[in-house]
Amino acid sequence: MRAKVTIGEFSRAAHLSVKTLRHYHDVGLLEPREVDPDSGYRYYSEDQIPQAQVIRRLRGLQMPVAEVRSLLATEDAAVRNELIVAHLDRLEAELAETAAAADALRDLLRRPPSSPEVEHRTVLPTAAVAIEATVQRNDVITWWQGALGELEATVRAQRLTATGPSGGLFDSAIFQEDRGSAIVFIPVDGQVKAIGRVTPVVIPGAELAIIRHHGSLSTIDVAYGELGAWVMKHEISIDGPLREYYLQVDFDDLRSETWETEIGWPVFRADAEAAR
Amino acid sequence: MRAKVTIGEFSRAAHLSVKTLRHYHDVGLLEPREVDPDSGYRYYSEDQIPQAQVIRRLRGLQMPVAEVRSLLATEDAAVRNELIVAHLDRLEAELAETAAAADALRDLLRRPPSSPEVEHRTVLPTAAVAIEATVQRNDVITWWQGALGELEATVRAQRLTATGPSGGLFDSAIFQEDRGSAIVFIPVDGQVKAIGRVTPVVIPGAELAIIRHHGSLSTIDVAYGELGAWVMKHEISIDGPLREYYLQVDFDDLRSETWETEIGWPVFRADAEAAR
């Protein structure tokens, strides 16, 4: 025995508003079992309630409607559950991120205003193995981790010798337009075979203003801000990719306090300006 | 010495996209220090970077733009920091909520499909002390906790005797339109003085289909669904407020497994239908 009920009644049992149910019909997320062709009245069946509840739960956990829909289209219940659990795991990681960001902000508020120590450096062209890609701002960190891992594996496999710390070049467009070119590299000596995404390159030389960031990468934006302010104040900023050098790393924990990172900002006439 | 820089350069140092900076100008969240009246070019000052960074952090923590703006308008730095810390605390509570919701969903997926035990009950009109209000869906739980607390305090203060478990009446509109009337009550004997929000009322009688929900209130929607499906299937659902009775409570922890709650759904002709 299966009853058809109006949208209002279904709304009460599913704990979804009438407006929301109509919206879910429009976008094909939850279709009423029957629609009266004359009146347009939607009729739901009592056995659609569990479905509606799962939708409500997933939306409550910020899963996008499109994702919920494709998830529910999955026939195999086991696969479906796996997808949900995968989302929950991602969510958990995000929660940890947010909690860390909150901590970082609390720290920031307590931090005394520091006068940054900025150093000038002339960097010469350097042979290296590198991975390059066009990345979205939000994907940078994930991409960067994977790419550095692949580079290190390649260096080990080909028995190359690193001639300096690993680093990265980040196109301004990544910050200005949320999308741009990025390169990570490890300087090496000798003959390199291109494998996978890894290619031999020469990292171009540059005049850089350099600041050192101690600790978690989640607060590196502060160092960027200090360095940016400094080069602006001295009116020596020029266009070009921003650089990072990873002096002390801990790839297992990006929020570890053991990280030591240098940030380089392209400038001109370093020597003349340094005397100011 | 204070330099004026273009939007693009400021963007790199602040790690905010050019589009975002223009948007923040439009909505008055972060105004450039200077705007060229001819070209419309925006010029930022290097000393605006810390401000931009705080904005970026707060937005990263989902603080609405309007809230960020009013926060930054606060002159007193100590007050400002307090507001931020308050937001972080709220956020933390939300994170815990989300984590619990994720757990609840995992449970839901593991739960075997139960055949709900539904009972019919004729409830007689009952004298009670009560608090009533028009509530938004999102505020229901907060309101409900406060109101029940106030009721209990009143019962103790006036040395009244509870004649049954506390309960609530929730207008359908709360679920159907996200906003409606809600009442919480404690049945009592004897003379009652109206104090604060508390008034003496008679809770109307009703024919109810009742289901019992064991454990955390965060999964009570499942019980609502089961009960709703049951009354729909038996075609005896009628309009009227949904009811709850709190048999075992633990106000310190809404997610405690010790909660015992009855949900009542208005129905008609309970006896005739019960025979089906």
Next chain:
DNA sequence: TTGCTCCTCACGTCACGTGAGGTGGC
């Protein structure tokens, strides 16, 4: 002078909510 940077609209996105104006069902 070229090419890059900056500008202003206007519209799109996401997941609904709001409200007007009207009809259907018990």
Next chain:
DNA sequence: TTGCTCCTCACGTCACGTGAGGTGGC
């Protein structure tokens, strides 16, 4: 029959992103 429920537009909200078409500065 009344009043409640349901319907369909069309537009609003929030925080930007996208893209067209055009101008300014080194």
